Amino acid sequence: MRYIEPHGHMVSRTTDDYQAMALAGCAAICEPAFWAGFDRKTADGFYDYFCQLTQHEPKRAAKYGLPHYCWLCINPKESEDMKLADDVLALIPGFLQAKTVLGIGEIGLNKNTRNEVRILEKHIELAVKHDQLILVHTPHLEDKRKGTRLIMDVLKAAGKVKPERVIIDHVEEHTIGEVLDQGFWAGITLYPESKATPVRAVDMLENFASQRVWLNSACDWGHSDPLAVPKAMQEMRRRGHSAAAIDSLVYGNPVRFLSQSKNFKDPQALR
Amino acid sequence: MSDPNPLAGTPRRTRDQVADLHFMDARYKLLDLAAFLDRLEKATGPEDHRVRGLRAALPILLKADGDRVAQILHLWSDPSVAPIEKADTKAASGVWPGLK
Numbered sequence: 001m002r003y004i005e006p007h008g009h010m011v012s013r014t015t016d017d018y019q020a021m022a023l024a025g026c027a028a029i030c031e032p033a034f035w036a037g038f039d040r041k042t043a044d045g046f047y048d049y050f051c052q053l054t055q056h057e058p059k060r061a062a063k064y065g066l067p068h069y070c071w072l073c074i075n076p077k078e079s080e081d082m083k084l085a086d087d088v089l090a091l092i093p094g095f096l097q098a099k100t101v102l103g104i105g106e107i108g109l110n111k112n113t114r115n116e117v118r119i120l121e122k123h124i125e126l127a128v129k130h131d132q133l134i135l136v137h138t139p140h141l142e143d144k145r146k147g148t149r150l151i152m153d154v155l156k157a158a159g160k161v162k163p164e165r166v167i168i169d170h171v172e173e174h175t176i177g178e179v180l181d182q183g184f185w186a187g188i189t190l191y192p193e194s195k196a197t198p199v200r201a202v203d204m205l206e207n208f209a210s211q212r213v214w215l216n217s218a219c220d221w222g223h224s225d226p227l228a229v230p231k232a233m234q235e236m237r238r239r240g241h242s243a244a245a246i247d248s249l250v251y252g253n254p255v256r257f258l259s260q261s262k263n264f265k266d267p268q269a270l271r
Numbered sequence: 272m273s274d275p276n277p278l279a280g281t282p283r284r285t286r287d288q289v290a291d292l293h294f295m296d297a298r299y300k301l302l303d304l305a306a307f308l309d310r311l312e313k314a315t316g317p318e319d320h321r322v323r324g325l326r327a328a329l330p331i332l333l334k335a336d337g338d339r340v341a342q343i344l345h346l347w348s349d350p351s352v353a354p355i356e357k358a359d360t361k362a363a364s365g366v367w368p369g370l371k
Contacts, residue, residue, distance in 0.1 A: 077361050111358035112349075141363035145348040174344035199293065200340065202278075209276045236278070238292060245277035 001243065003229050003250035004267070005029045006258065007106070007135070007169060007187060007216035010057055010068070011049075017219070017226045022064040024230040027251065027267035029061055030258065032071040032106035032135050037221055039078055043087035046074065050091065054098040067267060069258075071105035071135050072096070079110075079119035089122055096130055102261045103127065105135025106169060109147040112139060117154060124158045133261050134166040135187075138175065140194065148175045152182055165260055167214070170195055176208055185212040185257050190228035198232035202239065205249065214254045324366030346370070 002025045010018070010031050021029070031053060040046060053070040061068035072095055074088040095101060104127040109116045127134045134155075139147035148168065155161045168179045169187030172195065179186045188204060189195040196204070201215060217228035225231070229250060236246045258264040311322060328343045336342065347366045 080358075110361060111363075112354050113358050114354045114356060117354050139363065141365045142347050142349050142367040143363050145345065146351060149352070150354065172344055173338070173341040174348065199296070203340075206278045210278065211276070239284070241278055248277040 001025050001230075001233060001246060001250075002027045002267075003233060004214075004254040004258075005217060005219075005226075005229060006214050006254040007032060007189065007218045008226060009034055009218065009220035010061065011052055012221035013219055013226060015060065015063070018061055018064040018066060021226055022066055024227055026066060026229075028067040028069065030069045030071070030102060030254075031057060032137075033073050033075065034106060034137075034220065035075040035077040039081075041084075043084065043091060046088045047091055050095045054095055054100060058100055067100075067265065067270065069100045069102045069264060071103050071133075072101060073104050073107045073123055074119065075106065076108050076110040076116045076120065076137060079116045080113065082115055082118070085119045085122075089119075089126060092126060093130065096132065099263055102258060102264055103133030103135060105133075106137035107134065108137035108151055109139050110137075110143070112143055112147045112150055117150065120151065120154055121158070124155065124161060128158065128160045133258075134161070136166060136168045138168060138170045140170075144170070144172065145174055148179065152179070152184070155184075156182075164212075167257060169216070170218075172196055173200070173204060176204055176213075180208060180212060185214070188213060188215050189218045190215060190225070190232055191218065192223055192225060194223075198228060198235045201232050202235045205236075210249060211253070212257075213249070214257065215250055320368045320370065321364055321366045324370050327370065 005021060005026050008029050008031055010029060033049065033053060050072055053072070057070070058068040072092050074085050079085050104123050107120055107123040109120060124134065136151055138144050138151060151168065155166060163183035164185070167185035167187050170189045171179050171186045176186050188201045190198050190201055205213065215229050215232050217226055218224060219226035219228070233246050233250055255266050259266060324347050328346055331339050331342050331346070347370065349367045
């Protein structure tokens, strides 16, 4: 069965992972900018990273027949250095001309600090000014509920953000309802330990109206699984869900959200 | 317009069917938790705030409500609402340290 991986940090993965994802039915991969596991010291480091996301990674994915798209930002974990964050934000408009950029992301909060909030506001301004989609990272573990609520307050306060053009990622059982109720899309991230497992994700999909939900693996340099989405699909099949319902969730939903960007092409239309 | 809830049309499963699918998974996780608590008991020093949070969550498992996961995640969440001035770490621990 086909699916879209709407959030995968492929710069951290081997080409074997691209091959495994293609064999498992992946039809396209979208890669948000994120934290490298250490703090980059200069805007030049981000310039190179954005070149990697917009030029090099699409070529690597293409070897396995996979269209590769990306999102650009400075991750909230590096937002405490306001000067660096401003310098990186100034780089982004020059990369928005690239044909595979979907929007601004993954922006958001990490520890819910004032500086993180200020840089989040600037990212949102940038997205509105350039009519870009927004992909939001919500904080980890005990910081998630507070951060998710702060992020939604900032998005609403910006005044010009259309909720249907924003996906709030890494929702869990205690945040998914509020996100959907406020009109945003919700992303469920499948991690072996620290977010939702495939089994819990399917429970959430059975309990909430899931027209504005996508599943992603967020596979990165940490403990993560690039095949997490097909494993959730297998769990849905084990529970007796129809092929059409599964396809609607793991292919139809991401295509509907991402098609709001003029750069995204439905993989089916490319065949 | 797509179906607002594609997974809602599935027939309700019996408890036997759910157990057939997921009992062994839940069984090993419960045994792992028991082993973890035994391991802690043999260790020295004061109780960690994360373990305190874990113990506080255990009664929720025995409630009859259908939203145990959400209740536990709410219990472990930072209850404050305003942004903090500065963080002393990038990491989260899993349980709000102020939980009593």
